[in-house]
Amino acid sequence: MKTAFPFVYLRSILQARRHIVGRIPAAGNSAKHWKGHTLMLIEMRGIEKVYKLGSERVNALRGIDLDVSEGEYVALTGPSGSGKSTLMHLIGCLDSPTAGRYLLAGSDVSSMSDAALARVRNRQIGFVFQTFNLLPRATALHNVEIPLIYGGLGSRERRRRATAALERVGLADRMKHQPNQMSGGQRQRVAVARALVTDPSILLADEPTGNLDTATGNSILELFAQLHASGQTIVLVTHEADVAAHARRHIVLRDGKIESDDANK
Amino acid sequence: MLILEIIRVAFGALLANKGRAFLTMLGIIIGVGAVIAMMAIGAGAQKAVQDRIASMGVNQLRVFADRTTTRGVTRYRSLTTDDAQALRNEMTLATAVVPDMGGQYQVKYGNKNNSVRITGTTPEYFSLRNYQLAAGRFFTNGDMSASQRVAVLGSVAAENLGIGPQDVGSTLRIGGMIFDVVGIMESKGSQGGWDNPDENIFIPITTAQYRLMGNNRINGVTVQVVAQEWMLAAQGEMERILRRERQLRPEQQNDFRFFNQQELATTFAESTKIFGLLLASIAAVSLIVGGIGIMNIMLVSVTERTREIGIRKALGARRSIILLQFLLESITLCVLGGAIGMALGYWVAKVMASSGGWEVIVTPQSLLLAVGFSVGVGLFFGIYPASRAAKLDPIEALRYE
Numbered sequence: 001m002k003t004a005f006p007f008v009y010l011r012s013i014l015q016a017r018r019h020i021v022g023r024i025p026a027a028g029n030s031a032k033h034w035k036g037h038t039l040m041l042i043e044m045r046g047i048e049k050v051y052k053l054g055s056e057r058v059n060a061l062r063g064i065d066l067d068v069s070e071g072e073y074v075a076l077t078g079p080s081g082s083g084k085s086t087l088m089h090l091i092g093c094l095d096s097p098t099a100g101r102y103l104l105a106g107s108d109v110s111s112m113s114d115a116a117l118a119r120v121r122n123r124q125i126g127f128v129f130q131t132f133n134l135l136p137r138a139t140a141l142h143n144v145e146i147p148l149i150y151g152g153l154g155s156r157e158r159r160r161r162a163t164a165a166l167e168r169v170g171l172a173d174r175m176k177h178q179p180n181q182m183s184g185g186q187r188q189r190v191a192v193a194r195a196l197v198t199d200p201s202i203l204l205a206d207e208p209t210g211n212l213d214t215a216t217g218n219s220i221l222e223l224f225a226q227l228h229a230s231g232q233t234i235v236l237v238t239h240e241a242d243v244a245a246h247a248r249r250h251i252v253l254r255d256g257k258i259e260s261d262d263a264n265k
Numbered sequence: 266m267l268i269l270e271i272i273r274v275a276f277g278a279l280l281a282n283k284g285r286a287f288l289t290m291l292g293i294i295i296g297v298g299a300v301i302a303m304m305a306i307g308a309g310a311q312k313a314v315q316d317r318i319a320s321m322g323v324n325q326l327r328v329f330a331d332r333t334t335t336r337g338v339t340r341y342r343s344l345t346t347d348d349a350q351a352l353r354n355e356m357t358l359a360t361a362v363v364p365d366m367g368g369q370y371q372v373k374y375g376n377k378n379n380s381v382r383i384t385g386t387t388p389e390y391f392s393l394r395n396y397q398l399a400a401g402r403f404f405t406n407g408d409m410s411a412s413q414r415v416a417v418l419g420s421v422a423a424e425n426l427g428i429g430p431q432d433v434g435s436t437l438r439i440g441g442m443i444f445d446v447v448g449i450m451e452s453k454g455s456q457g458g459w460d461n462p463d464e465n466i467f468i469p470i471t472t473a474q475y476r477l478m479g480n481n482r483i484n485g486v487t488v489q490v491v492a493q494e495w496m497l498a499a500q501g502e503m504e505r506i507l508r509r510e511r512q513l514r515p516e517q518q519n520d521f522r523f524f525n526q527q528e529l530a531t532t533f534a535e536s537t538k539i540f541g542l543l544l545a546s547i548a549a550v551s552l553i554v555g556g557i558g559i560m561n562i563m564l565v566s567v568t569e570r571t572r573e574i575g576i577r578k579a580l581g582a583r584r585s586i587i588l589l590q591f592l593l594e595s596i597t598l599c600v601l602g603g604a605i606g607m608a609l610g611y612w613v614a615k616v617m618a619s620s621g622g623w624e625v626i627v628t629p630q631s632l633l634l635a636v637g638f639s640v641g642v643g644l645f646f647g648i649y650p651a652s653r654a655a656k657l658d659p660i661e662a663l664r665y666e
Contacts, residue, residue, distance in 0.1 A: 137277055
């Protein structure tokens with residue numbers, strides 16, 4: 001929806017609840033269980049992304065073919081400028097490809113409108129960032145509730161699911177704390193809870209251990225391992241080889257292309 | 266609910282920056298405050314004038330001399346006591362014909378020596394203008410026919426001379442001539458600036474004409490007409506009598522002019538309209554300036570919270586939600602400022618009115634107008650920053666330090 005006139009947004013907000021309510025599946029009943037067989041979550045074909053930096057055109061991605069099926073734990077690595085951030089943004093529906101086709105859980109998101117992409121981010125993607133990106137003035141519980149608020153859930157259901165998500169990451173006793181009252185590891189756990197609370201198809205983590213010491217980082221990676229064991233699809237973007245080693249599959253990007261795609265031992 | 270969250274975030278942002286929010290609101294506070302204060306004072310003044318018009322009655326006509334210009338020569342000829350006498354003798358539609366003449370004289374009482382405006386008139390003058398006595402009596406027709414040296418003092422004139430109710434019966438000197446103080450009037454209040462009866466001393470017109478001023482020039486004649494519907498006829502009658510009395514040839518224009526309460530009301534309505542326009546322009550300027558201040562601070566707020574916007578977008582907030590959130594913030598600023606401005610304006614009006622001696626009327630329309638303007642300013646000046654926030658690229662916003 002690339003319109004310059006903002007009143008159009010107001011109209012669409014009135015339709016917001018109708019669109020979203022009911023689209024967020026209840027916990028344990030998500031899209032990945034709809035069908036008996038394994039679902040292909042990410043299907044990318046010939047994905048290209050071109051940026052314009054002034055008059056220069058930068059080919060960040062030059063033809064990516066990528067399949068990630070439900071339940072996989074994928075690490076995405078590559079040197080700076082390899083295009084891994086760009087690929088992550090595309091996977092996370094924060095951006096649209098210049099060319100190519102991207103099916104996320106079966107639906108084509110490569111040409112979706114802004115509002116539709118927001119909806120996909122809300123219910124299909126759970127983001128975990130290097131810098132946690134929690135809202136500073138909100139409690140842990142409120143931070144975790146935010147995606148559900150944008151999903152249009154009622155307050156009681158929201159509270160129940162946010163509480164459950166925080167319990168799942170081991171923060172049952174920190175719900176009323178604000179981010180500045182918590183350690184880095186705890187903040188990242190809140191962020192993981194926030195990512196999981198909508199029961200997303202993909203947990204998309206961008207350097208989740210980058211701002212943590214090794215021990216705390218490992219505890220986060222353990223948490224990821226547990227989530228993977230319970231069937232959560234995880235895509236982990238990192239530049240550290242030992243972090244990537246935690247994943248089951250390791251994709252290396254170089255110069256906008258996939259250089260290698262191996263299963264980890 | 267989504268809307269509740271949006272409201273909560275908007276208020277949270279304002280509460281986190283209380284000082285800044287207040288400074289931002291100042292423009293709106295002053296703008297709305299000025300509008301409310303001036304409207305309240307204006308409405309109060311209007312009511313005061315209307316009350317006065319009503320108390321003076323609409324069936325009064327006043328005639329006074331006017332300049333005439335014939336072939337480039339401007340002439341001015343006062344009305345005289347003879348003109349007044351002719352009106353009194355010949356008018357059929359008048360229940361009272363009251364001339365008045367005046368001048369500034371030194372008045373001595375005890376060790377006081379003040380310059381006071383002396384008005385010579387007839388006893389009907391007091392009832393015509395609804396003047397009330399605080400002590401003593403008005404002068405009578407008997408005083409008038411005998412050209413008695415009696416004086417009725419306006420409240421301020423009496424006070425300035427140090428004359429109290431107990432001094433009725435004592436004497437004072439007007440222009441060196443001894444007068445008896447027979448009455449002191451109750452305070453009446455200014456009747457429009459140039460002619461405050463409280464500051465006057467009233468004496469019989471005959472005394473003024475023959476003893477004090479020594480001429481027969483009068484300021485004007487006030488005529489009370491039998492009924493309001495006869496005003497025009499009475500005016501015609503007066504015109505006829507005066508033209509004959511003043512020996513105007515048919516081709517000459519009137520060298521006198523009429524003034525009635527109706528006209529005063531019309532004049533007042535016109536000045537009210539001008540006052541209203543002035544008010545509107547002040548309001549417009551201050552609200553625009555205040556609104557620009559709000560737009561400015563909202564742009565700062567959007568920049569400061571770029572990262573937060575990025576997070577919210579990544580978590581699934583659509584543009585419309587971000588837009589609404591910032592719009593609501595600016596509207597809240599404006600409405601809050603408007604509310605404070607209303608209180609401030611009311612208070613200012615009250616203080617000003619209590620010193621000016623008239624009442625404050627805050628009309629529901631002015632409140633509605635203030636609220637409407639606040640919301641309008643918030644919307645108008647909030648749209649641009651809010652749409653800028655809504656259009657932020659989530660990737661850029663998440664990278665923002």
